[in-house]
Amino acid sequence: MSKFWSPFVKDLVPYVPGEQPKLINLVKLNTNENPYGPSPKAIAAMQAELGDSLRLYPDPNGERLKCSVADFYGVQPSQVFVGNGSDEVLAHAFHGLFQHGKPLLFPDVTYSFYPVYCGLYGIDYETVRLDERFQIDVADYARPNGGIIFPNPNAPTGCVLALDAIERLLQANPDSVVLVDEAYIDFGGISAVALVDRYPNLLVTQTLSKSRSLAGLRVGLAIGHPDLIEALERIKNSFNSYPLDRIAIAGAAAAFEDRAYFEQTCRQVIASRESVTAAMEAMGFEVLPSAANFVFTRHPQHDAATLAADLREQGIIVRHFKQPRIEQYLRITIGAPEQNQALIGALKGIV
Numbered sequence: 415m416s417k418f419w420s421p422f423v424k425d426l427v428p429y430v431p432g433e434q435p436k437l438i439n440l441v442k443l444n445t446n447e448n449p450y451g452p453s454p455k456a457i458a459a460m461q462a463e464l465g466d467s468l469r470l471y472p473d474p475n476g477e478r479l480k481c482s483v484a485d486f487y488g489v490q491p492s493q494v495f496v497g498n499g500s501d502e503v504l505a506h507a508f509h510g511l512f513q514h515g516k517p518l519l520f521p522d523v524t525y526s527f528y529p530v531y532c533g534l535y536g537i538d539y540e541t542v543r544l545d546e547r548f549q550i551d552v553a554d555y556a557r558p559n560g561g562i563i564f565p566n567p568n569a570p571t572g573c574v575l576a577l578d579a580i581e582r583l584l585q586a587n588p589d590s591v592v593l594v595d596e597a598y599i600d601f602g603g604i605s606a607v608a609l610v611d612r613y614p615n616l617l618v619t620q621t622l623s624k625s626r627s628l629a630g631l632r633v634g635l636a637i638g639h640p641d642l643i644e645a646l647e648r649i650k651n652s653f654n655s656y657p658l659d660r661i662a663i664a665g666a667a668a669a670f671e672d673r674a675y676f677e678q679t680c681r682q683v684i685a686s687r688e689s690v691t692a693a694m695e696a697m698g699f700e701v702l703p704s705a706a707n708f709v710f711t712r713h714p715q716h717d718a719a720t721l722a723a724d725l726r727e728q729g730i731i732v733r734h735f736k737q738p739r740i741e742q743y744l745r746i747t748i749g750a751p752e753q754n755q756a757l758i759g760a761l762k763g764i765v
């Protein structure tokens with residue numbers, strides 16, 4: 415606190431990201447990064463960008479990247495927005511699409527940045543309880559709202575909502591924006607991008623941080639009706655003309671163009687998730703069905719915080735949330751095969 419702070423800053427409750435430890439040699443399974451590294455073509459494209467051209471500003475519109483994303487999904491570039499990580503894209507959506515005087519709805523167990531953005535932009539919200547199996551029931555969202563947002567698959571549960579349920583939600587809420595945060599969609603879900611041409615109230619966000627292994631580059635995107643995209647552009651152009659630098663635009667576009675590498679590494683993560691799940695279930699863990707690059711799990715006989723601390727002593731970091739309903743769960747990122755083996759070996763020793 416300082417006398418220089420505006421009253422607004424004093425009342426903010428910021429988001430706390432997962433730890434990025436300085437120690438090396440840790441088995442880092444706490445922030446859902448991809449173990450396989452970015453596409454070699456993306457790295458080559460970024461290296462090619464490192465030169466004299468950096469004295470020039472980047473394209474404020476990120477057109478090259480919008481075209482690569484549009485090609486990948488078979489939509490128009492006017493249906494694509496790009497930003498500095500999907501967190502920034504989400505922030506602009508909250509600011510530009512959810513301030514309607516009626517509460518925004520999202521699940522009670524979900525991405526903990528949503529209430530933070532509500533605080534930042536003065537948006538009223540109500541949480542909607544997930545059912546006993548941690549699934550979203552779209553019938554529970556039949557109430558007055560100024561927008562609806564949820565991750566699909568949900569975080570930190572990993573549970574996926576089927577496209578027909580999303581479609582029912584869109585039909586029941588024609589006057590609200592329904593934002594589907596697809597940060598983890600490529601590890602097992604079906605993207606709602608397939609619905610954007612039919613539903614002008616649908617906005618889908620994605621990130622290159624997970625399935626394209628570029629968390630360090632900070633690139634995210636949104637796909638939806640051009641009117642929704644224009645709202646995001648208006649916010650962006652009132653905030654920062656150049657959220658994506660030249661390296662990010664080049665690397666992200668090349669990553670989207672390398673479909674083969676993307677598909678292959680996603681398949682490897684999914685296969686590892688299935689074997690980690692089986693090994694954990696054999697030890698008595700309950701593992702929620704996951705369509706993401708992490709598992710959400712509890713052991714009926716072992717306290718989650720203690721398990722996390724014991725793993726940490728062995729150099730393995732996982733995520734534990736001190737939060738109602740999920741304080742007995744751990745969220746564990748799927749790592750490289752040797753990391754997953756270290757995890758399973760350590761858990762066997764503990765339980």
Ligand code: PMP
Nearest residue numbers: 499500501525565569597621623
């Ligand atoms: N949405 C969800 C559900 C997430 O878990 C994350 C990662 N923390 C993000 C969005 C943001 O990812 P990024 O800003 O790296 O694109």
